Amino acid sequence: MRVAFLGLGLMGVPMASRLCRAGLKVHVWNRTAAKAQALVALGATAHAKAADAVHAADLTITMLEHGGIVELVLFEQGVAKALQSGSLVIDMSSIAPAQARTHALRLGQLGLRYLDAPVSGGTLGAEQGTLAIMAGGSEADLAEAHMVLQHLGKSTLVGPHGCGQLAKLANQMIVGITIGAVAEALLLCAKGGADMAQVKQAITGGFADSRILQVHGQRMVERDFAPRGRISVQRKDMHNALDTAAELGFEAPVTQLLTQLYDQAAEHGLADLDQAALFTELARRNGLA
Helix, strand or coil: CCCECCCCEEEEEEEEHHHEEEEEEEEEEEHHHHHHHHHHHHCCEEECHHHHCCCCCCCCEEEECHHHHHHHHHHHCHHHHHHCCEEEEEECCCHHHHHHHHHHHHHHCCCEEEEEECCCCCCHHHHHHEEEEECCCCCCHHHHHHHHHHHCCCEEEECCCCCHHHHEEEEEEHHHHHHHHHHHHHHHHHCCCCCCCHHHHCCCCCCCCHHHHEEEEHHHHHHHCCCCCCCHHHHHHHHHHHHHHHHHHCHHHHHHHHHHHHHHHHHHHCCCCEEHHHHHHHHHHHHCC
16 A cells, blocks of 8 residues: 655654554655655655655545645645546545535546545644544545554544534534633632642543543643644634634634634734643733733
8 A cells, every 4th residue: 555645744744654654655745845854764755746745656645734735735736637547535634624525526527536534633642543533525435545544543434525624623613612611710710829730630520521621731730832733723723613604604603702712812922832822812811920
């Protein structure tokens, strides 16, 4: 199985590394070529052009920053035309559902198959191969992709093209809103004189417990905002959720409020920090260091 992997960011590097360690023939490309060198040490073949990386691939994975870049790489940098007829493209980037449907249609017109399969689980899940993979497309294509995706996490087909991205938006809505709830609650306790670390410990195991509380809450307690999932990416996903809601005639007031908070965090210089740094924006609003 020859796999092309396009995009070696925070998520792409550990994902492609797992495919190399699984013994697959991996061809990689990244806009910043230096990021491919760690993969070369694991046996991957690096290419200067994305189209060259996919030329002989049976399956191509894209893991890029946003839908505009996915479209640029697929259709303007020659990737779609370089792919072998009938080959499978799996876009694991987080993009708008409407963009995914358009990409599926355009690739299909070129005799190519497509899955939108964004992921959840962060860099830790990427490193451990425990990602939740939400797929939109055909059952047959997902079954074929399983031999590769099994090394990255658990895949679930949630509907036709675009539905994988719809599920990812649902995931990001829950993540983004819950991070805000955890930050606000912990800061309220701090403002009132309680120890945030002890509050987190006290509510662990109760109905308010969650992975967000345990992972992002701990980052808030430790003021550890080194980027694993950036505020800029969370903000992009929240805006995609609002745009999709508008297309569907769906009102999402809670998502709208939290999106405004992420926007303000970015405006105040926090865009490249971890999502948990929304805590810092809420602390600033409340006069807390």
